[in-house]
Amino acid sequence: MLDRTYPEQVCSVARALEVVGERWTLLILRDAILGVRRFDDFKANLGLARSVLTARLNRLVEEGVLERRRYQSNPDRFEYLLTPKGRELGPVVFHLMKWGDSHYPTEAGPPRLALHKGCGGKVNAALRCARCHKHVAFADLELRPGPGLKASAREREGAERQAAGGRR
DSSP states (O other): OOOSOOTTOOOHHHHHHHHHOSHHHHHHHHHHHTTOOBHHHHHHHHOOOHHHHHHHHHHHHHTTSEEEEEEETTTTEEEEEEOHHHHTTHHHHHHHHHHHHHHSOOTTOOSEEEEETTTOOBBOTTSBBTTTOOBOOGGGEEEEEOHHHHHHHHHHHHHHHHHHHHTO
16 A cells, blocks of 8 residues: 655545545445445455455455444454445445446446346446436446346356366
């Protein structure tokens, strides 16, 4: 991580990036926003080293973005929940997702669809529902798997079947 001090700059963006600007940290936040809570689930989704995941989760807990809560004893196991401070990052991650959909689209379509919980309409980057035309609060968004994510899963399954068939 970068040095957390900017003696020559008075910059809120720079200070925010020191907490959330690292790639894995943003992907952890994305998963937390999508409902992932447990260490092993973060690890499985992201495929990063335990040490890196541990360091990023600890930093987010230290910063008050995530709360670490015990859900099992003997052995102790913990889950990581978004705090109110962490939930405030939801719209930021949403806008990054929509920006990525717009400027770096996949052939199959967006990996996630943003839908209005109230009516099921698609929600655009301006948080406006295409069906009812209302402004949608982030809390009223539903992020569902989209065609890009489904196509990626089908490709992985096909590759796994082919690899398994080649080992016989």
